[in-house]
Amino acid sequence: MDDFIFGSLATEELRLRHIRSLREGITHAQRRAPRDPLPGQPVSLELTLGPEHPQQQAWAYWTNDGSDPVGQNGQAQNGYATPLTPIDAEWDTLVWGYVRRFRGQIPGQEPETVVRYRIAAGGPGGEVYADEGAFYAYYVDNDPPPAWTRDAILYQIFADRFFDPSPEFPFTEPKPSLKCNGTLRGITAKLDYIAGLGVNCLWLTPIFPSPSYHGYDATSFYEVNPRLGTKEDFRQLLNEVHKRGMKLLMDFVPNHWSNQHPTFVESQKDKKSPHFEWYTWKTWPHDYKTFFGVKTLPQINLRNPAAREHVLGAAKYWLDFGVDGFRVDYCIGPSPDFYAEFRRVT
Known part of the structure; x- marks a missing residue:
């Protein structure tokens, strides 16, 4: 009897579709380092753009006061905007094209701060938010597991x-x-x-x-x-x-x-x-x-x-x-x- 897998990745076809969508899209998917930052420690964010997306710029809109970040075309309307710069491009046989990678950094924050952010790419093709507009966040503190x-x-x-x-x-x-x-x-x-x-x-x-x-x-x-x-x-x-x-x-x-x-x-x-x-x-x-x-x-x-x-x-x-x-x-x-x-x- 085949093992049962519960969820949206239950078959090879679904898993392949999921991987393809990540590589083809404008994707962040929580790629940041460190994942659990200490006070004062900067956080690096990464974004990938699939071959069908012509945008040449990217940025992160972020806040440190608990509110949602708001911005347009790299200009913050609530909070801050940090540019992401292109760092490399890699040929991807699955999607038959180059997947480009961008990286930027949010500066270190005070203890007990919640940093909430979104990432967008802009330029030719218009501004598009990563991961269907998802809001991300991380908590800053020195609180290791008990x-x-x-x-x-x-x-x-x-x-x-x-x-x-x-x-x-x-x-x-x-x-x-x-x-x-x-x-x-x-x-x-x-x-x-x-x-x-x-x-x-x-x-x-x-x-x-x-x-x-x-x-x-x-x-x-x-x-x-x-x-x-x-x-x-x-x-x-x-x-x-x-x-x-x-x-x-x-x-x-x-x-x-x-x-x-x-x-x-x-x-x-x-x-x-x-x-x-x-x-x-x-x-x-x-x-x-x-x-x-x-x-x-x-x-x-x-x-x-x-x-x-x-x-x-x-x-x-x-x-x-x-x-x-x-x-x-x-x-x-x-x-x-x-x-x-x-x-x-x-």
């Missing part, structure tokens, strides 16, 4: 299937539900067993309210699924984990959530909803951007400031609650500038 992560031995727990002390466990509802009756208290009851395996970090699959057994389609990022327990149960679990010198990671899905999420239900009924722009509507109300075309998983428009702050606020909420970090699901889904803000918050 020391404990270097020696972490993780144990993943599927929360609703792991354990519950009641004699009814395990019980699984018939299809299509497949929900089981594992609980947070059940995890707490097994901590000595888990610690005895040599584990020092737990990774819980999503524990948010959700219509599914797996929880990757949350209806709230701020609550605990009542099937699994309460916030007090979760606090007790955290306390017992930390007593044993262990850490706990939550599974966090910033890209999408359930179509039963109250903000989506409201937006699908009313275009005047304050949450309407939390989603990318192709044709309202039934055609919208989703996780790989799954209609029950609308994608969150993290370019919308209110939606982004809602998701970032949830991450901060659980860190303040006591969790030690996150395992981020489908991390390539959110807009490219999201994770600079995520790092700032976490």
Whole structure:
């Protein structure tokens, strides 16, 4: 049986199409160095132009105050404009032409700065933004990963299937539900067993309210699924984990959530909803951007400031609650500038 690959690169044809589009287009694709700059450290940006693009100039528009950069033809209207200069050209047999490379540098910044940028090419053919106009960002600080992560031995727990002390466990509802009756208290009851395996970090699959057994389609990022327990149960679990010198990671899905999420239900009924722009509507109300075309998983428009702050606020909420970090699901889904803000918050 052939291995199943989930996603947009599942076949050789799709992978080839993806590589061709990168080489043919006006592409940045987060090519910067260093990726994690220290305070005062300049950041180099690269851009490639495929053979069908005649533009002879390129530049980066950027800001360091959290706002979106705005500019036109190399002149900044909000923030700054930094030129990118041509450095070489390489023949590419796949696209049968020369792919040109440009490079520029954003100067070093103060600690705790979010630098947000876009890259464009201009000249003959007009100004065109790289990567379909994507906004990128990076966070400047001297904040290496916590020391404990270097020696972490993780144990993943599927929360609703792991354990519950009641004699009814395990019980699984018939299809299509497949929900089981594992609980947070059940995890707490097994901590000595888990610690005895040599584990020092737990990774819980999503524990948010959700219509599914797996929880990757949350209806709230701020609550605990009542099937699994309460916030007090979760606090007790955290306390017992930390007593044993262990850490706990939550599974966090910033890209999408359930179509039963109250903000989506409201937006699908009313275009005047304050949450309407939390989603990318192709044709309202039934055609919208989703996780790989799954209609029950609308994608969150993290370019919308209110939606982004809602998701970032949830991450901060659980860190303040006591969790030690996150395992981020489908991390390539959110807009490219999201994770600079995520790092700032976490």
